Amino acid sequence: MTTIGDVAKAAGVSVATVSRALRGVDRVSPHTRERVMAAAADLHYVASPAATSLVSGRTRGIGVITPYFSRWFFATVITGIEKALREEGYHVLLCDLEGHTFDTRLPITQNMLWKRADGVIILNVPPEPDERDLLDRLGMPVVTVGNRQPGWPSVRIDDQAAMAMATEYAIGLGHTRIGYAGTVPTSVSHLQTPFDRRQAFMDVMASHGLEVRPEWTLRCDWTADGAAEHANRLFGGGDRPTCVVAASDEMAFGVMSAARHRGLDVPGDVSVIGIDDHVHSRILDLTTVRQDVEAQGRHAGAIMLATLHGHEVSPSHDEVLGVELVVRGSTAPPAADKAPATPGPAPAKGVKTRTRGRGVSETLAV
Amino acid sequence: MTTIGDVAKAAGVSVATVSRALRGVDRVSPHTRERVMAAAADLHYVASPAATSLVSGRTRGIGVITPYFSRWFFATVITGIEKALREEGYHVLLCDLEGHTFDTRLPITQNMLWKRADGVIILNVPPEPDERDLLDRLGMPVVTVGNRQPGWPSVRIDDQAAMAMATEYAIGLGHTRIGYAGTVPTSVSHLQTPFDRRQAFMDVMASHGLEVRPEWTLRCDWTADGAAEHANRLFGGGDRPTCVVAASDEMAFGVMSAARHRGLDVPGDVSVIGIDDHVHSRILDLTTVRQDVEAQGRHAGAIMLATLHGHEVSPSHDEVLGVELVVRGSTAPPAADKAPATPGPAPAKGVKTRTRGRGVSETLAV
DNA sequence: CTGTTAGCGCCTTCAA
DNA sequence: TTGAAGGCGCTAACAG
Numbered sequence: 001m002t003t004i005g006d007v008a009k010a011a012g013v014s015v016a017t018v019s020r021a022l023r024g025v026d027r028v029s030p031h032t033r034e035r036v037m038a039a040a041a042d043l044h045y046v047a048s049p050a051a052t053s054l055v056s057g058r059t060r061g062i063g064v065i066t067p068y069f070s071r072w073f074f075a076t077v078i079t080g081i082e083k084a085l086r087e088e089g090y091h092v093l094l095c096d097l098e099g100h101t102f103d104t105r106l107p108i109t110q111n112m113l114w115k116r117a118d119g120v121i122i123l124n125v126p127p128e129p130d131e132r133d134l135l136d137r138l139g140m141p142v143v144t145v146g147n148r149q150p151g152w153p154s155v156r157i158d159d160q161a162a163m164a165m166a167t168e169y170a171i172g173l174g175h176t177r178i179g180y181a182g183t184v185p186t187s188v189s190h191l192q193t194p195f196d197r198r199q200a201f202m203d204v205m206a207s208h209g210l211e212v213r214p215e216w217t218l219r220c221d222w223t224a225d226g227a228a229e230h231a232n233r234l235f236g237g238g239d240r241p242t243c244v245v246a247a248s249d250e251m252a253f254g255v256m257s258a259a260r261h262r263g264l265d266v267p268g269d270v271s272v273i274g275i276d277d278h279v280h281s282r283i284l285d286l287t288t289v290r291q292d293v294e295a296q297g298r299h300a301g302a303i304m305l306a307t308l309h310g311h312e313v314s315p316s317h318d319e320v321l322g323v324e325l326v327v328r329g330s331t332a333p334p335a336a337d338k339a340p341a342t343p344g345p346a347p348a349k350g351v352k353t354r355t356r357g358r359g360v361s362e363t364l365a366v
Numbered sequence: 367m368t369t370i371g372d373v374a375k376a377a378g379v380s381v382a383t384v385s386r387a388l389r390g391v392d393r394v395s396p397h398t399r400e401r402v403m404a405a406a407a408d409l410h411y412v413a414s415p416a417a418t419s420l421v422s423g424r425t426r427g428i429g430v431i432t433p434y435f436s437r438w439f440f441a442t443v444i445t446g447i448e449k450a451l452r453e454e455g456y457h458v459l460l461c462d463l464e465g466h467t468f469d470t471r472l473p474i475t476q477n478m479l480w481k482r483a484d485g486v487i488i489l490n491v492p493p494e495p496d497e498r499d500l501l502d503r504l505g506m507p508v509v510t511v512g513n514r515q516p517g518w519p520s521v522r523i524d525d526q527a528a529m530a531m532a533t534e535y536a537i538g539l540g541h542t543r544i545g546y547a548g549t550v551p552t553s554v555s556h557l558q559t560p561f562d563r564r565q566a567f568m569d570v571m572a573s574h575g576l577e578v579r580p581e582w583t584l585r586c587d588w589t590a591d592g593a594a595e596h597a598n599r600l601f602g603g604g605d606r607p608t609c610v611v612a613a614s615d616e617m618a619f620g621v622m623s624a625a626r627h628r629g630l631d632v633p634g635d636v637s638v639i640g641i642d643d644h645v646h647s648r649i650l651d652l653t654t655v656r657q658d659v660e661a662q663g664r665h666a667g668a669i670m671l672a673t674l675h676g677h678e679v680s681p682s683h684d685e686v687l688g689v690e691l692v693v694r695g696s697t698a699p700p701a702a703d704k705a706p707a708t709p710g711p712a713p714a715k716g717v718k719t720r721t722r723g724r725g726v727s728e729t730l731a732v
Numbered sequence: 733c734t735g736t737t738a739g740c741g742c743c744t745t746c747a748a
Numbered sequence: 749t750t751g752a753a754g755g756c757g758c759t760a761a762c763a764g
Contacts, residue, residue: 417757
């Protein structure tokens with residue numbers, strides 16, 4: 001519990017001088033500064049953040065609101081955020097909404113953020129009107145990841161382009177009987193990502209004159225387990241698709257698993273493609289549309305820091321990171337017709353990638 | 367930026383009365399309290415944590431130090447911690463050590479924790495001597511998860527028992543040619559989990575008179591990708607094990623993947639077993655030793671809160687959660703001899719579980 | 733039961 | 749270049 005006064009005493013100067021010397025601002029004679037630094041180091045002095053915040057009004061904490069912290073995507077984004085923030089001495093205040101309804105959310109976010117955070121990064125969840133009010137009232141800088149919100153800068157991928165890329169690839173392989181995993185959950189109906197991906201799938205199918213069959217649409221909950229359950233029913237029926245496009249890799253894992261449990265070969269009988277390039281997608285040999293998840297977190301952190309440093313960041317700043325197709329073994333052209341369901345010759349392996357991204361729509365100097 | 371003074375003015379009382387009324391302590395007349403509450407609600411008043419900390423010396427923040435928080439295990443533990451803490455109005459300060467060497471760690475933890483946290487929960491990483499000094503000097507309550515540290519309470523599973531359970535099961539199936547994935551990484555040589563699991567594997571093998579072959583030992587980095595790489599080499603050689611015991615599910619995923627890439631059937635040619643019951647283990651049909659990861663976080667949080675609430679918690683408190691064997695499709699008895707590597711009759715499916723845990727060695731009333 | 737008065741540790745004028 | 753003094757918003761004695 002050494003205080004600035006202890007350092008001042010040890011260095012034989014006033015507390016004001018210690019404050020100046022330690023922060024490296026203002027004019028302090030090199031000699032004095034050195035003495036102060038030595039005394040501070042000697043006493044293991046670190047300024048009390050509480051006292052500093054009280055007077056400065058800033059906390060060096062950034063609230064991060066996430067729907068499910070323990071899921072790969074969110075944990076990885078937060079890793080990126082944390083890396084970006086830490087370099088500038090900022091830290092993350094975690095605010096996990098998992099298990100909370102909209103009713104119970106506000107007190108949490110309010111408690112977490114009020115005077116405890118200098119800014120907020122919101123991952124994928126749309127803010128409730130009350131939360132928007134709160135944030136606006138506090139004049140709190142906000143950056144969103146994964147979806148656009150009017151008035152706040154954002155970092156994301158183009159969900160429609162990503163899904164279009166996946167669907168086009170499936171169609172390009174010759175598939176016409178294509179199922180879909182990952183419709184829009186009703187409980188979080190404002191989420192853009194599920195909606196956009198679903199929309200893009202339907203648009204691309206329509207543009208090729210292909211039919212989107214409701215019974216081939218898995219209304220699952222965006223988890224591997226949920227997708228597996230639904231896909232298991234799908235593959236239990238007689239008429240089945242030759243390809244399933246999943247809105248996320250984890251759902252694709254579930255679909256692959258269900259197919260194999262039903263004795264179907266992937267990709268011999270069913271091709272599967274996802275979006276993400278999840279950390280396990282390589283070993284599971286999943287064809288996917290890769291996004292750089294950690295980079296989204298880093299960029300969001302950088303935007304937040306820029307704002308906090310007083311750099312002007314347009315509220316309409318919309319950073320769209322590119323995605324690329326990664327072709328692996330879970331996709332192949334459809335079997336000629338009723339060809340025996342034996343593993344044919346291995347599909348051309350290796351990872352061929354195709355890039356397609358709008359890149360960064362605006363460039364932020366940070 | 368409404369302050370306590372604004373509320374006092376609005377309610378026509380003094381700031382002290384507002385403070386008392388809002389915290390529900392001390393004697394305040396019901397009538398006055400009501401007026402104050404109304405005024406506070408009206409003004410959206412929330413007490414400044416900085417000011418409160420400054421005077422109380424407590425922050426209601428708990429530092430969580432983790433080696434890699436984007437990995438499933440750590441993210442899940444942290445979810446548990448966060449849930450436990452939030453109920454009492456505490457929050458998590460994330461401190462991710464990923465990418466940091468021991469040299470650069472101290473400043474980070476110091477910055478994060480000094481006067482910013484009321485306690486620290488350390489996941490799996492052993493503290494450096496300097497860090498221990500710092501924590502001791504601050505008199506900071508500490509709880510560890512995943513490993514024992516002298517002088518600090520801990521929550522964990524019995525790593526040796528878990529690995530023994532996995533190995534015994536493999537041997538019980540009739541396997542004698544058993545490989546191992548997940549040796550002790552040299553870069554983090556103090557970690558108990560890798561060491562204990564490795565040790566238990568060798569002990570059980572020895573107790574059955576079985577040979578541990580160095581060339582069947584995958585010295586991988588505890589990731590699925592790393593294990594896949596090493597296993598791919600292993601399965602490329604002529605003489606291979608009929609079973610691989612992995613020290614974690616993610617490594618087991620890698621081993622299964624490599625086996626299949628080499629044209630080997632799992633479990634027909636190679637059985638694979640892991641430890642964790644990772645969120646993806648069910649769909650990947652992996653036999654494993656299940657641990658309740660989120661519960662470890664919740665318990666650690668509860669211990670921390672108990673300490674902070676002044677309940678006496680013994681420094682030797684060592685909470686050992688039970689584990690259970692979950693039998694799935696990745697394991698089977700070894701093929702008779704050089705039996706053709708075709709999938710035999712499906713192994714008895716469904717999830718049979720066997721529980722074995724020391725349970726909680728001490729009970730904490732919280 | 734309620735108001736007044738000191739600080740908590742630090743930063744920031746303002747003088748010297 | 750340095751020091752003295754005031755105040756950030758709140759809680760914890762004390763009086764009343």
